Amino acid sequence: MTASSDNITYTLCDTDSSIRAAVDRLSNATHLAVDLEGASLGQTGGTLCIISLKNAWELDSPNYLIDVLAFASEHERRLRPIYDLLESPNITKVLFGGCMDYCALYHDCHVTLSNVVDIQLADIKSRPLRGEGLDLQLRRLGEVFVKAAAKGGSSLSRKKKDQDGSWNGNEERQMFMQVHRLLGLRDCLREHSVGGVSVPKVDHSSWLTRPLPSTYLTYAASDLINISGLFQQFVAKGYITPILEEESQRYISIWNDRKPYPGEKFRNHAFLPLDIINYRHGGTSSTSRCKCNGCQRDLPEGCFPMRETWVHTVTSESSSGTRTGQCFVCRAVCLQRQKKERQHQSRRNRSFSSSYSYHYDYDYDYDEYGHDNWGACEALDFEIEDDFGDNPWADYFLTRPGIWGMPLPYY
Numbered sequence: 001m002t003a004s005s006d007n008i009t010y011t012l013c014d015t016d017s018s019i020r021a022a023v024d025r026l027s028n029a030t031h032l033a034v035d036l037e038g039a040s041l042g043q044t045g046g047t048l049c050i051i052s053l054k055n056a057w058e059l060d061s062p063n064y065l066i067d068v069l070a071f072a073s074e075h076e077r078r079l080r081p082i083y084d085l086l087e088s089p090n091i092t093k094v095l096f097g098g099c100m101d102y103c104a105l106y107h108d109c110h111v112t113l114s115n116v117v118d119i120q121l122a123d124i125k126s127r128p129l130r131g132e133g134l135d136l137q138l139r140r141l142g143e144v145f146v147k148a149a150a151k152g153g154s155s156l157s158r159k160k161k162d163q164d165g166s167w168n169g170n171e172e173r174q175m176f177m178q179v180h181r182l183l184g185l186r187d188c189l190r191e192h193s194v195g196g197v198s199v200p201k202v203d204h205s206s207w208l209t210r211p212l213p214s215t216y217l218t219y220a221a222s223d224l225i226n227i228s229g230l231f232q233q234f235v236a237k238g239y240i241t242p243i244l245e246e247e248s249q250r251y252i253s254i255w256n257d258r259k260p261y262p263g264e265k266f267r268n269h270a271f272l273p274l275d276i277i278n279y280r281h282g283g284t285s286s287t288s289r290c291k292c293n294g295c296q297r298d299l300p301e302g303c304f305p306m307r308e309t310w311v312h313t314v315t316s317e318s319s320s321g322t323r324t325g326q327c328f329v330c331r332a333v334c335l336q337r338q339k340k341e342r343q344h345q346s347r348r349n350r351s352f353s354s355s356y357s358y359h360y361d362y363d364y365d366y367d368e369y370g371h372d373n374w375g376a377c378e379a380l381d382f383e384i385e386d387d388f389g390d391n392p393w394a395d396y397f398l399t400r401p402g403i404w405g406m407p408l409p410y411y
């Protein structure tokens with residue numbers, strides 16, 4: 001069925017013949033824009049509902065929306081021609097933030113998405129090329145990171161250094177240099193001055209509804225058009241480099257050990273995981289690796305605080321066995337969450353103070369990230385809606401520039 005809504009056309013494929021027609025057309029493409037939709041897509045308990053595909057070089061080409069639910073338990077056989085395209089070494093798949101897409105295909109459909117370029121990653125790699133330095137990189141992360149870097153560490157870490165000499169403020173100042181904030185598709189289009197098409201708002205819990213309302217189908221098709229537009233711009237700017245494919249494959253497959261749980265903070269956040277673009281950062285191929293006790297990834301030593309601290313945490317025994325440290329990104333997740341919790345707390349206390357003249361000292365700087373950050377983070381076990389693809393942090397910061405000073409520049 002081919003239909004149109006708000007001038008966005010799409011072809012819904014829910015029969016064997018419509019799949020054959022789509023594959024006939026798509027198999028001639030060298031680059032396919034790929035985007036998946038679903039309820040809690042890629043997470044434990046989630047369901048893949050739609051696979052969206054289009055020729056990434058032709059903005060006006062058909063937007064094929066494959067209704068996976070229509071094929072029910074037979075999808076592995078009846079959608080095999082589609083899965084062959086996704087696994088094909090001859091067609092490059094263009095994704096935006098494809099980790100959850102990969103998870104859904106890999107864990108639920110036994111399909112290994114390969115030969116990919118992830119343009120969310122290309123955006124991050126383009127930042128230094130656009131003149132962005134550490135200052136702006138930290139500002140993207142938020143005020144609390146800027147302050148920590150400026151001071152060379154939090155008051156707690158300085159105290160720790162005094163006590164046992166195992167923490168170095170310089171190291172702490174450096175620690176967020178490896179941390180990059182991911183942008184959502186909408187903000188990425190804006191930052192790169194790609195017009196794109198407007199995307200309707202949808203409730204993502206309703207992707208299981210059948211028949212799927214046209215708003216949802218328009219949403220899926222719009223994403224395909226926007227991914228393709230951004231890809232073409234990135235090619236023109238020279239941001240799609242040969243090594244990007246290898247980095248993209250590493251990026252999208254980071255959760256191939258298991259799917260993230262809904263709300264799992266170390267696997268659902270808006271920071272680029274480590275060891276993706278600076279592969280084996282901090283060492284050579286023989287560098288020792290350590291399992292992060294946040295994200296559970298095996299990472300090189302250079303992804304953890306300085307060696308003394310690293311050894312200190314690695315050798316700390318807990319009841320469940322040997323504890324390891326947290327990587328810089330997991331520490332950033334903790335710091336970000338602490339900040340958010342303090343903001344909530346501050347709001348609660350401000351309303352309290354208006355009645356009781358109570359002064360609340362709004363200070364991010366104590367108890368930020370000391371040696372036992374794990375415990376500090378676990379104590380803040382509140383749920384927020386994080387979505388890797390849509391990136392609420394981006395909305396949060398870009399729409400509230402007053403929180404941490406000046407708004408980000410757009411290029």
Ligand SMILES: [Zn+2]
Nearest residue numbers: 292295327330
């Ligand atoms: Zn980690």
